[in-house]
Amino acid sequence: MVQAIDLPRNEQGIAAALDILKQTFGDRFQTGASVREQHGHTTTWIKNQMPDAVVFPLETAEVADVVKVCARYGVPIIPFGVGSSLEGHVNAPAGGVCVDMSRMNKVLAVHAEDLDCVVQPGVTREDLNTHLRDQGLFFPIDPGANASLGGMVATRASGTNAVRYGTMKDNVLSLEVVMPDGEVIRTASRAKKSSAGYDLTRLMIGSEGTLGIVTEITLKLQGIPEAMSSARCSFDSVQAACEAVMTTIQYGLPVARMELLDTMSVKAVNAYSGLDLPDTPLLLLEFHGSEAGVAEQAEMFGTIAEESGGSGFEWTTSTEERTKLWQARHDAYWASIQLRPGAKGISTDVCVPISRLAECVRQTQEKIAESGFIAPIIGHVGDGNFHTLLLVDMDNPEEVEKADIFVGWLNDLAISMEGTCTGEHGIGQGKKPYLIRELGKAVDVMASIKAAIDPDNIMNPGKIVPHA
Amino acid sequence: MVQAIDLPRNEQGIAAALDILKQTFGDRFQTGASVREQHGHTTTWIKNQMPDAVVFPLETAEVADVVKVCARYGVPIIPFGVGSSLEGHVNAPAGGVCVDMSRMNKVLAVHAEDLDCVVQPGVTREDLNTHLRDQGLFFPIDPGANASLGGMVATRASGTNAVRYGTMKDNVLSLEVVMPDGEVIRTASRAKKSSAGYDLTRLMIGSEGTLGIVTEITLKLQGIPEAMSSARCSFDSVQAACEAVMTTIQYGLPVARMELLDTMSVKAVNAYSGLDLPDTPLLLLEFHGSEAGVAEQAEMFGTIAEESGGSGFEWTTSTEERTKLWQARHDAYWASIQLRPGAKGISTDVCVPISRLAECVRQTQEKIAESGFIAPIIGHVGDGNFHTLLLVDMDNPEEVEKADIFVGWLNDLAISMEGTCTGEHGIGQGKKPYLIRELGKAVDVMASIKAAIDPDNIMNPGKIVPHA
The missing domain is CATH 3.30.43.10 (Uridine Diphospho-n-acetylenolpyruvylglucosamine Reductase, domain 2)
Known part of the structure; x- marks a missing residue:
């Protein structure tokens, strides 16, 4: 709203x-x-x-x-x-x-032997990863912005790595929180698992600052993989791309990233970055593991993609080549904004069971075409989550209202497909009405x-x- | 208590x-x-x-x-x-x-394409896996008993697979719960990730029936791996075994199971099952993945184990051989109970950061020796969680009291090491005093x-x- x-x-x-x-x-x-x-x-x-x-x-x-x-x-x-x-x-x-x-931006401790660290909430994800690099460790959660880790806790953030590493809820061991009465609590020990009472850690993650202020975060870390491979494949339709996604997930390929760009996004990056990708939906993947493992996995995906009608499949393990393969994704936001200079980009955030993803994207594209919006789609499709970037002229009240109606329509569509109005952005003010439509009486419990x-x-x- | x-x-x-x-x-x-x-x-x-x-x-x-x-x-x-x-x-x-x-024991739906299913809480984990097998799927969480899935939600259960697949908190998408006023709520959609308000799913998981009755559970499923390998290695000391565990985890080997038996447990299974394992601490591992992957991983572990002073390293991918390698673990409970016929087995459940595990087990063994208990140790050591099975003559009040003091001592030791008194069993009545010692004012929030x-x-x- x-x-x-x-x-x-x-x-x-x-x-x-x-x-x-x-x-x-x-x-x-x-x-x-x-x-x-x-x-x-x-x-x-x-x-x-x-x-x-x-x-x-x-x-x-x-x-x-x-x-x-x-x-x-x-x-x-x-x-x-x-x-x-x-x-x-x-x-x-x-x-x-x-x-x-x-200004509370210190990394307080890195326990390399335990694969965890303790940080203040003002540390940003990029700063943390810079700090960790020398020790061969990294923190995998990567929302688009260089967010603070406290903010990422607050919104239960995720990003492109979630299909393998989960979201913030899966990567926090413990929190220190100042409660609304000023008491300071610690929600859990530093043990990797626990059955010690109510899961206050998870209650605080995603509570958007409405239950307390997080002042210290104990995060799980990952070893930087021995090897990474990237793969790219084009498809005739979003349906075909989603079919490849489903097969890949079902096959149990431990994909680290799996991103979809729809045709409009691909056109945008072609124009913005001088690429010559086919003007059709594109899947980008990344695998983490051993040298042999990531080669095997990329090739396995190639076979799956081909069976789903994919074309132009490429893969590589070299860092430089990987960056090139992923360039379309890295440039997508700025390329999309360029589709309509001066417009504001409004991002939707629905997430649906993966079996409904193709249908959800198809209906969304139809609605976009029908409404005359410029609104490219980018998706963390391994999780069933996609963003529509609506490019809106905020000085045109009619258009703003139309956009608002579109956002509501899409949220309701996702909810009708057993999905959610928000995969990773949160409720805030904007999605309060949809939270009630999605979860009904559970909101009374909240x-x-x-x-x-x-x-x-x-x-x-x-x-x-x-x-x- | x-x-x-x-x-x-x-x-x-x-x-x-x-x-x-x-x-x-x-x-x-x-x-x-x-x-x-x-x-x-x-x-x-x-x-x-x-x-x-x-x-x-x-x-x-x-x-x-x-x-x-x-x-x-x-x-x-x-x-x-x-x-x-x-x-x-x-x-x-x-x-x-x-x-x-x-009697609420129906599998209501299996969404193979989404890798999830919907079950009533009375379905047991073994029944679910029998139901799923034909579809090439399984549910990985495996506490020792053939528990009901509702009970596993209630205690935030885990088991031997947690090091790879997490605990119940990581494997539930959504719950239907009858609240204390009789209202029926659904905690989340079926989407794989969500930022839709407070995480009521995780609040209910581990709440031990104190906040409502779970009546329906939507679980994440896994594809049955293409291949599995098992490995076994003996060590001179628990310290050496724990060092191998730490290196394996830090190296990022995607181990599915990593179990420790201490010397007393090994002696028990040797006697019970007629094995001739060296009378020293034993590590058992399992890897899930592709044929090439699980072979590579088992061999990689072999190298790590050798560098930590391990001996008698064996590994295999054949099902029959795997069962044999794991026989010591499968028989451990009954073998341990046989060490003192007529005694009751009381299980502790501490979990500590993995860097403290060796020291925690060492002090525990010393205390056991000092107290004269028969108490073999088995550990989900990839997570820093281990169980001491105290064999207690319940007709001897002095011994029962001594055991009670031992349990308290061990819980406090784990807490002093930034660990928890319960990795997977829960608080119930028995650990209420320790929950307060572990989490202090956070218990007031609970x-x-x-x-x-x-x-x-x-x-x-x-x-x-x-x-x-």
């Missing part, structure tokens, strides 16, 4: 809390219009809703101090990573205090958990649950 | 609820002493605490009916699978109604969730959270 949620403001409480925080945080407390605007604005089409102040804590105790002050005066708290979320997650519909975690943990609704109000 | 938790009984409510349920369920409502005793007795050393009645529902609507009746009269409800849990999970400390899910979802504390009271 383009319409932002507006909530009543607690003017008196906000004034009191700001007074105290200003004294405590000095120049790490800011109320300038530009910094506030920057923090109330994210990559979404929901209008900017600014916080009243932004604080920049350096350690857990400071986060707890902010939360305690805000709790005392009933003031909203909005945790902020790098602002790359897509559904109005960091908007401040009732004003309040934005807690910018970017609301009761929210009310129990945050009875005064100060943690990122207006997000996920109704009436919050 | 051997001491059972006793809670006050609501005699009037129980009488009223039983009256109604008797009329509704006819001969699927039972109050005979033997059936009640069987349902209040599990494989634990906590005394039997019988429910007042056992009902056998056939469908979700009937479960909801039972819950609504019990909710109206404030009567405890104890969900029951096959009774293989180990920490007093199904004991009825305040009496009430045991809901035996064993208690507030419990109070919000089940304000009258009717769902499996006395388990996991304090004051419940």
Whole structure:
């Protein structure tokens, strides 16, 4: 929904809390219009809703101090990573205090022998991987943006590697969280598995800052594979490409990445990057393993792709060649934006059982054609997740409304196919109505958990649950 | 703790609820002493605490009916699978109604193309795998017992395959749950990944029936691997074996199973099964993949094992030979029990970061020797999880107390090593004090969730959270 949620403001409480925080945080407390605007604005089409102040804590105790002050005066708290979320997650519909975690950006420990590490939430995924490289380790979750790990926890992020390595829910061992009353908890030990009570780790992952502020994250790591191979294949139709995807998954090929570009995306990258790929749907794959293993797997995929009518199959293990094969994917976002200069790119995020993927993409393409949108499709198809990048002229209210209707139609289509309105972006403000359509009474259970943990609704109000 | 938790009984409510349920369920409502005793007795050393009645529902609507009746009269409800849990999970400390899910044992759907299936909670893991075999699929989670899938959800179970395939938390897509007010919710769609609100699926997994009754489970499935290889290697010390484990994991070898038997376990299986394995710690491994892959992996492990001082390395891909290599592990439980006929086997379940595993096992063995216990050790060592099977004469109160002290000592040791008191068995009644020592204030958050979802504390009271 383009319409932002507006909530009543607690003017008196906000004034009191700001007074105290200003004294405590000095120049790490800011109320300038530009910094506030920057923090109330994210990559979404929901209008900017600014916080009243932004604080920049350096350690857990400071986060707890902010939360305690805000709790005392009933003031909203909005945790902020790098602002790359897509559904109005960091908007401040009732004003309040934005807690910018970017200065809590230390890698606190790397336990190479345990394949885990402990980081502060402001560390970005690229910074972490730079830090780890020398030790032969990496963290596999890779959303499009160079997001902060705290933000990735908050939205249960994933990306192109999820088909092999899972999402954030599968790659966090434990969290330190400042709860809405200022208490600091640790959700789990550092053990690789546990049956010790309710899974608070997973409850916090995807809670979008509505249940507490994550101040420390223990992440699972992976050894950098001995070898990688990449493969590319074109198909006459999305259906044929999806058939190859299904067979590959069913065959149990341990594919690390499996991405689809539809015809419009392929045309966009051909134009943008001077490539000459066939103007048809394209699958891009990556395999991780031993030298022999990744060669075997790429060739196996070649056989599957051929049986599904694929053409132009290529594969390689050389780094340079792999980059070239994947260039279409790397350039896709910027190439797509160029299809309509000046337009805003609005991304959908449905995810359906893989058996319904071809049909879901086909209906989406038909609807796009019918509506006259320019809207290329890119998919993490190994998981049944795809993004439609709607290029919208935000100065044309009719078009914005039409886009809004399209997004709703697509979310409902995915839900009708036993899928979800969001595979990896989250609910925020934008998808609240669809969450109810998707999960019905389960949303009441979410609301009761929210009310129990945050009875005064100060943690990122207006997000996920109704009436919050 | 051997001491059972006793809670006050609501005699009037129980009488009223039983009256109604008797009329509704006819001969699927039972109050005979033997059936009640069987349902209040599990494989634990906590005394039997019988429910007042056992009902056998056939469908979700009937479960909801039972819950609504019990909710109206404030009567405890104890969900029951096959009774293989180990920490007093199904004991009825305040009496009430045991809901035996064993007749809800249908496989409702297998979506081979999506690698998932939908089952009722009474389906056992072996029944499911028998059902799936013809389609080339399997469900990898394998606790020791032939547990029901509902019970496995409840305890967040795992087993020997967890090092590759994860635990129940990683293998459930969605749940249907009857909540404590009788409402039926679905926690998630059937999509492979989702960021749609709080992760109620993971909240329910491991909640041990304290938040609701699971009535339908959507499980991820795996294709039966093209090939499997098994390997076996002996080591001079647990330290050397653990070093090989660490190197194997760090190397990124996709091991499916990696089990440790300590010297006492090896001696037990030698005696029980007429094997002639060296009387030293033993590692058993299994690899899943392509023919070439599993051969390569087994040989790679051989090199690693040799570098860690291993001896007697053998490996094979033939099914018959694999069974032989694994015979020691398959026979370990019964062989261990034979070390002291008449004694009860009490299993500990600590799990520590893998870098601490050798030290944790070493201290445990020392303590066992010091205490004079017969207590072989078997470990899912790829995950840092191991079980000590304490063989206890339950008729000797002093010995029982000594065993209780040992269990506490070991739980505390694991916690001090950033590990957990339970890798896969759960908290139940038995580990409530250790949960608090392990997670501190986080347990208060669990208690507030419990109070919000089940304000009258009717769902499996006395388990996991304090004051419940």
